[in-house]
Amino acid sequence: MIIAERKPVDEILGMVKNAERILVLGCRGCVTVCSAGGEREVEILASLIRLGMKKQGRDVEVIEGSLVRQCDKEYIDAIDQWQGRYDIIISTACGVGVNFIANQRPTDKVYPALNTSFLGGSPEQGVWTEQCAGCGNCILHLTGGLCPVARCAKSLLNGPCGGSVDGKCEINPQVECVWQLIHDRLGRLDNQDMMNEIMPIRDWSTAGHGGPRKVLRDDLTI
Amino acid sequence: MSFTPDIQAFCCHYTSQQTIAEGREGLKNDGLPDSVNLNRLVCTGKLQVSSLLKAFENGADGVYVAGCPADECHNMKGSRRAAKRVLAVKKALKELGVEPERVEMYHLQRGFHPEFIEAAQEMDKRIKDLGPCSLKGEDK
Numbered sequence: 591m592i593i594a595e596r597k598p599v600d601e602i603l604g605m606v607k608n609a610e611r612i613l614v615l616g617c618r619g620c621v622t623v624c625s626a627g628g629e630r631e632v633e634i635l636a637s638l639i640r641l642g643m644k645k646q647g648r649d650v651e652v653i654e655g656s657l658v659r660q661c662d663k664e665y666i667d668a669i670d671q672w673q674g675r676y677d678i679i680i681s682t683a684c685g686v687g688v689n690f691i692a693n694q695r696p697t698d699k700v701y702p703a704l705n706t707s708f709l710g711g712s713p714e715q716g717v718w719t720e721q722c723a724g725c726g727n728c729i730l731h732l733t734g735g736l737c738p739v740a741r742c743a744k745s746l747l748n749g750p751c752g753g754s755v756d757g758k759c760e761i762n763p764q765v766e767c768v769w770q771l772i773h774d775r776l777g778r779l780d781n782q783d784m785m786n787e788i789m790p791i792r793d794w795s796t797a798g799h800g801g802p803r804k805v806l807r808d809d810l811t812i
Numbered sequence: 813m814s815f816t817p818d819i820q821a822f823c824c825h826y827t828s829q830q831t832i833a834e835g836r837e838g839l840k841n842d843g844l845p846d847s848v849n850l851n852r853l854v855c856t857g858k859l860q861v862s863s864l865l866k867a868f869e870n871g872a873d874g875v876y877v878a879g880c881p882a883d884e885c886h887n888m889k890g891s892r893r894a895a896k897r898v899l900a901v902k903k904a905l906k907e908l909g910v911e912p913e914r915v916e917m918y919h920l921q922r923g924f925h926p927e928f929i930e931a932a933q934e935m936d937k938r939i940k941d942l943g944p945c946s947l948k949g950e951d952k
């Protein structure tokens with residue numbers, strides 16, 4: 591899922607500084623699961639905005655709301671229920687949600703409450719780690735299911751780089767060298783020969799280097 | 813200048829048994845400061861970050877939570893969860909430019925113990941020393 595975390599309160603207060611009526615809008619998708627922008631976090635952020643503004647001697651009206659998702663057109667339309675009651679929207683969705691609101695509501699001011707961090711998972715409660723970079727041309731079948739695009743600091747396709755020490759990446763001893771993990775795992779799976787295969791130079795256009803990407807499914811469009 | 817702070821205490825059922833047994837008057841005789849208002853909960857693990865922030869929104873100068881000893885909570889991890897939430901509020905206060913000591917977690921023995929009153933007195937003194945909370949916007 592998409593992992594995100596709240597921006598510093600100061601930065602958010604800067605966004606709302608000229609507003610009188612603020613809609614803090616949560617998303618019940620990924621950001622609820624990673625505890626960054628669901629209903630509970632909306633409640634907290636609304637409180638922080640009210641407190642921060644009050645400290646500056648300002649009383650603002652903060653409305654709390656949330657949508658099923660902010661990344662689907664039909665759910666964005668539900669913002670109409672607050673029509674006329676807000677000057678700006680502070681979205682606690684990922685960047686997709688903020689873009690979707692901006693795309694669909696030409697005159698609404700919408701600002702991000704979160705820093706959208708990466709595609710990842712939660713190995714233990716309260717911890718999230720990056721696992722995939724959405725490169726658009728998955729090679730996990732060649733790397734034992736472990737992603738070097740997202741998890742190698744240099745996104746090497748023919749690793750390791752030679753800098754790893756005791757299985758840790760040379761950029762930071764806290765980070766595991768994913769190529770060491772790939773090597774060990776392929777060995778365990780009796781696929782160690784795959785380490786000798788040289789991956790050819792790759793076309794990165796599917797990874798966003800060819801401009802914004804789009805998926806079109808004719809069988810689903812109406 | 814005399815200042816009577818508004819201190820909201822959130823106490824679990826087990827650490828605040830004294831409050832039922834003695835009532836407000838009895839507690840006062842034991843030394844519970846007037847500034848402290850007790851809010852009883854079934855378990856401090858139930859407290860949300862937003863409830864603690866709400867207390868500040870409602871004008872509190874200080875807020876504290878009294879739960880069971882960290883490794884002996886009646887509900888296993890309730891008071892440890894509460895301590896984490898208090899930490900989150902400390903962080904939020906810091907972000908807002910407010911003294912994080914305005915919120916505190918106390919792990920107290922269950923039942924009748926003088927520590928219950930001592931925690932209240934400590935917070936009363938601490939908040940009196942700090943003065944009114946700037947989140948009330950009164951110095952603007």
Ligand code: SF4
Pocket residue numbers: 721722723724725726727728729730737738739740
């Ligand atoms: S190879 Fe690409 S699609 Fe596959 S996990 Fe890595 S970044 Fe994601």
Ligand code: SF4
Pocket residue numbers: 741742743744745746749750751752753754755758759760761766767768769770
């Ligand atoms: S040490 Fe491993 S993870 Fe780090 S950059 Fe080199 S190959 Fe990539």
